[in-house]
Amino acid sequence: MEENQKPKAAALDALVALVDSDMQGVNRTIVERMQSPVALIPQLAGHIVAAGGKRLRPLLTLSAAKLCGYRGDRHVKLATCVEFIHTATLLHDDVVDESELRRGRQSANAVWGNQASVLVGDFLFSRAFELMVEDGNLKVLAILSRASSVIAEGEVAQLITTNDTDTDEAAYLEVIKGKTAELFAAACEVGAVVAGRPEAEERAMRDYGMALGIAFQLVDDYLDYSAKQEALGKTVGDDFREGKLTLPVILAFQRGSDEEKTFWRRCLEDLEQTPDDLPHAMALMQKHGSLTETLERARFYGEQARRALDAFPDAPVKTALRDIVDFCIERAY
Incomplete structure (x- = not known):
């Protein structure tokens, strides 16, 4: 397993190394811009920022700009703006999902409560818009402000599909495009826009980010039913306990017998669950191949992301962006 970990870590390390000085600038700007005379704001915001994470979305903005x-x-x-939007959504998501852990640490809402988490999330959204306005480019403002509203729509759409076993793959795909992939797409697109590249290149960067974001979320939804979750500081089966309809469940439900569908409805619609239900759900996913197929879909979108980069000449940063596709997908292994 350690052998397999090396190329994955190397892909991220290579991308970070290529934009290292810019990323240091982003980290400094994050610290500067989350300051406030209201002490709880930097304290709570600093908690989630310090929890780590790969800073993948701002890395994409910096790398797209370099590629262009x-x-x-x-x-x-703008990369800082992207990270603030992402962090704000995490704060809000943890409240909605009643999560107690975030990247292996207590979530902000578990420490400070829901009210503070929602309000500091609002603060970070507002800071993000200040950064957009400071940039002064209307196209950038349009891309990032639209991303913010699409993310919110995606989260509401997920709320509607939760506990609804009639949710199909098309509805699921719209949810993950909104709640996850849209910010990946916007992060990449603004990198091309600041470089003043032709619209075809802006579109190619957006396509890359969108496909990468879909692949990323598919792997996340696969991982929720994987023992590897524990190594990521999360508990296995959170989506199941909350009644979320993700692709592994949707495919298993659609392929299931009437008796199996009754099981899924009891667990996900009525949220009547016993300790034996999660292992049984995972066995049904194995039986119907829905976990394997979820990863196959992730690879399909990963290949779309790689193809989008064909619009650009070969360069170390292009190679690194191609390798990041593998990094995102291979988290499953």
């Missing part, structure tokens, strides 16, 4: 030949420094503030 940008030489200025606007992308640093």
